[in-house]
Amino acid sequence: MKTHLLGFPRIGAAREIKKACEQYWRGKITLPDLAEAGKRQKRYNWQLQQEAGIDLIPCNDFSLYDQVLDMVLITGAVPERYGALESLPETDLYFAMARGYQQNGLDVTAMEMTKWFDTNYHYIVPEFTAAQSFRLRPHKPLEEFLEAKELGIAAKPVLIGPVSFLLLGKEKEGGFHRLDLLDRLLPVYSELLQRLAEAGADWVQLDEPFLVTALDQHTKKAFQTAYTYLKEQVPALKLLLATYFEGLHENTSLACSLGIDALHIDLVRAPGQLKQVLNRLPASVILSAGIVDGRNIWKNDFARSLTLLSEAEQLKTEGRLWIAPSCSLLHVPFDLELESDTRTLPEAVKNWIAFAKQKVREVATIASLASRGDHAGNDPELLENRHCIEERRNSSLITNQHVQQALASVSVEMTIRNQPFRQRKQLQQEKLKLPLFPTTTIGSFPQTKEIRELRSRLNQGAISRQEYTAIIRAKTADLIRKQEEIGLDVLVHGEFERNDMVQYFGEQLEGFAFTQNGWVQSYGSRAVKPPLIFGDVSRPRPMTVEMAGFAMQQTSKPVKGMLTGPVTILQWSFVRDDQPREETAFQIALAIRKEVLDLERSGVPLIQIDEPALREGLPLRREQWKSYLDWAVNAFRLASSGVDASTQVHTHMCYSEFNDIIEAIGKMDADVITIETSRSQMELLEAFAGFAYPNEIGPGIYDIHSPRIPAEKEMEALMDKALDVIPAEQLWVNPDCGLKTRDWPETEAALRNMVSAARKLRARYASVSRM
Ligand SMILES: Nc1nc2c(c(=O)[nH]1)N[C@@H](CNc1ccc(C(=O)N[C@@H](CCC(=O)N[C@@H](CCC(=O)N[C@@H](CCC(=O)O)C(=O)O)C(=O)O)C(=O)O)cc1)CN2
Numbered sequence: 001m002k003t004h005l006l007g008f009p010r011i012g013a014a015r016e017i018k019k020a021c022e023q024y025w026r027g028k029i030t031l032p033d034l035a036e037a038g039k040r041q042k043r044y045n046w047q048l049q050q051e052a053g054i055d056l057i058p059c060n061d062f063s064l065y066d067q068v069l070d071m072v073l074i075t076g077a078v079p080e081r082y083g084a085l086e087s088l089p090e091t092d093l094y095f096a097m098a099r100g101y102q103q104n105g106l107d108v109t110a111m112e113m114t115k116w117f118d119t120n121y122h123y124i125v126p127e128f129t130a131a132q133s134f135r136l137r138p139h140k141p142l143e144e145f146l147e148a149k150e151l152g153i154a155a156k157p158v159l160i161g162p163v164s165f166l167l168l169g170k171e172k173e174g175g176f177h178r179l180d181l182l183d184r185l186l187p188v189y190s191e192l193l194q195r196l197a198e199a200g201a202d203w204v205q206l207d208e209p210f211l212v213t214a215l216d217q218h219t220k221k222a223f224q225t226a227y228t229y230l231k232e233q234v235p236a237l238k239l240l241l242a243t244y245f246e247g248l249h250e251n252t253s254l255a256c257s258l259g260i261d262a263l264h265i266d267l268v269r270a271p272g273q274l275k276q277v278l279n280r281l282p283a284s285v286i287l288s289a290g291i292v293d294g295r296n297i298w299k300n301d302f303a304r305s306l307t308l309l310s311e312a313e314q315l316k317t318e319g320r321l322w323i324a325p326s327c328s329l330l331h332v333p334f335d336l337e338l339e340s341d342t343r344t345l346p347e348a349v350k351n352w353i354a355f356a357k358q359k360v361r362e363v364a365t366i367a368s369l370a371s372r373g374d375h376a377g378n379d380p381e382l383l384e385n386r387h388c389i390e391e392r393r394n395s396s397l398i399t400n401q402h403v404q405q406a407l408a409s410v411s412v413e414m415t416i417r418n419q420p421f422r423q424r425k426q427l428q429q430e431k432l433k434l435p436l437f438p439t440t441t442i443g444s445f446p447q448t449k450e451i452r453e454l455r456s457r458l459n460q461g462a463i464s465r466q467e468y469t470a471i472i473r474a475k476t477a478d479l480i481r482k483q484e485e486i487g488l489d490v491l492v493h494g495e496f497e498r499n500d501m502v503q504y505f506g507e508q509l510e511g512f513a514f515t516q517n518g519w520v521q522s523y524g525s526r527a528v529k530p531p532l533i534f535g536d537v538s539r540p541r542p543m544t545v546e547m548a549g550f551a552m553q554q555t556s557k558p559v560k561g562m563l564t565g566p567v568t569i570l571q572w573s574f575v576r577d578d579q580p581r582e583e584t585a586f587q588i589a590l591a592i593r594k595e596v597l598d599l600e601r602s603g604v605p606l607i608q609i610d611e612p613a614l615r616e617g618l619p620l621r622r623e624q625w626k627s628y629l630d631w632a633v634n635a636f637r638l639a640s641s642g643v644d645a646s647t648q649v650h651t652h653m654c655y656s657e658f659n660d661i662i663e664a665i666g667k668m669d670a671d672v673i674t675i676e677t678s679r680s681q682m683e684l685l686e687a688f689a690g691f692a693y694p695n696e697i698g699p700g701i702y703d704i705h706s707p708r709i710p711a712e713k714e715m716e717a718l719m720d721k722a723l724d725v726i727p728a729e730q731l732w733v734n735p736d737c738g739l740k741t742r743d744w745p746e747t748e749a750a751l752r753n754m755v756s757a758a759r760k761l762r763a764r765y766a767s768v769s770r771m
């Protein structure tokens, strides 16, 4: 039984690639240095898999920024606005597309970024035009294949399949559908496959995750066209078609009829699909069973996996069964062995989990157990595994009676504000006296190296908690002064005390554990350390009240309290799999509700409860949407509805395709929502307009993921677009998202431009009242 992987984490155990990229961007290292860092990481990853006994090791799963952006370059789908940069080294052109380019008299915006299916990974959105042409730039995948070959590894290049590549992108003009470009794109893929075959590749993996979503006839046809063509053009190369994050459902026959050589399915998310796939899989096709969870960190239950695999006994006998993780391991941290702090990750909990390196071993072990069939019953690894699984199931660490009782007594009234929006708006305006087009920010301000080092010294015990707090307070006080001086209307405390908007809360809540090195790539060079929810969640003490109080004392302007919402905390953590997600979400909601009430009690007039992950959590299958949205919205309402009508509740979302969930956003009934809109040029607002969204909206007018400083005119123009569809008295003026990833000079310049843009608008709309 062959073992393989769809992909491996690529940022490095100590985030080596993040550091190398950021150093390169700062001009601290050269292009060859950066390439060398990449090579080292790839070599490390490959050898780790080789030592674990993985048979078919992936290549081209490495990336300096994003695998979709890699495909943009590989297929030559570089948008026209980067034309002037074509003479730069390929890597510089690549980073310009990812981050924008404001140098040498040029000023080019970055490409849009959005969520990778239902994950917290973000990809760069390909841009297509009607006259789109493609041109092969094969260097990256070819070189990676040859690098592996040099190490004696016959690797399997991983590419995004042509249909998914087009579907991931976006038409930049009307009059065509991106799938119309398939005929032009396919020759480029076929040429690339040819080149890889010539270089010695035996297998190529084509990821087509869209096969797990509902497809129209047009798209189904595109899959047939694409794979018939590629098989015809490159018959010698074996194609592994990879699907993940859901089952194939009604696309099972389609996927099985594409003439490919192997089909990968996700048996963690959708174990039930195995029977259907087995019924339809042609006799020549290999089945790759994705049996080890690539999205969560719980140890695999070997006995359960073996039972499931036994359904495919026939394939096993015929040598047509492969074992793999469910999806790329990109979404889990690198190595559990790097965790040694039992205060944050108790020994017991550590014994229940597996990170990427451990999962690679699990794959190899399951394959070996499965190949021994009945003879594996007393295998020490199997017994040890059973022991861990049972210990977790029976552990007293996971239950808290108080939490379960509190949850049982939640009533509908607790999820309803005590007055409707119209009346709340009046009361809030009387209290806050905001001008038309109030300006605010989303919460965080630059998390400088200085602040991060300070925190790292605190964690190492090099400075005391008092020293740490004193410096954080000084920074906060400075920021308040700075915001007053810039002229913002609603201030924030800046979130300097937070390592991350989810981790910070996870560290203070019970039922959570966290790691020292459990980094997972979120986008480009940015990573997160998702906390682990292993038990019932509760809040032992207030989490944010002190900092909010301190910030308020520094100013007479309103300061917004800042919390992360229950759905986002859930979505950006590794969640227990022994109870429904919604139950965990409600437990978190109760904890946040307490915090909201404590903030209100301490005099905070506006409270923002961020829910940027609400859309991301939407199931990939439409039939599951309603049930998810019902509980997700209820969790938010449970967290937010305890306050008085005069307390203004804000929420914030970024990277969202709002069309699908606009009604749910309405039902959240936040007084104000700030959203990400600038990279998509306000396109997203149409959903709000179409639905006649009644509450207030702050459409983000500058892209905080790029160091580029937007001009005042540019922001005013974006607001004008917003004003085409939303009345002035409903609008706020703010950036797309928090400013933590930015540096100070660009932040200050951009905010000044933003405030002047708001003033221009106020002058133009002088006759309009906010009420
Ligand atoms: N969880 C989560 N998901 C999210 C977002 C988010 O904010 N949080 N935002 C959206 C976009 N995604 C993002 C993800 C990460 C970051 C981000 O800035 N991450 C930081 C790390 C944040 C962090 O945990 N910082 C810690 C650890 C800092 C650190 O690197 N310390 C150094 C020492 C200090 C130094 O030398 O710099 C070390 O440990 O080596 C802290 O501040 O305490 C990074 O990659 O650089 C931003 C956006 C969507 N998803």
Ligand code: MET
Binding pocket: 442, 443, 444, 501, 562, 610, 612, 652, 654, 737, 738, 739, 740
């Ligand atoms: C990813 S949403 C970020 C919201 C958070 N309040 C911040 O400003 O960073």
Ligand SMILES: [Zn+2]
Binding pocket: 442, 612, 652, 653, 654, 736, 737, 738
């Ligand atoms: Zn955001």
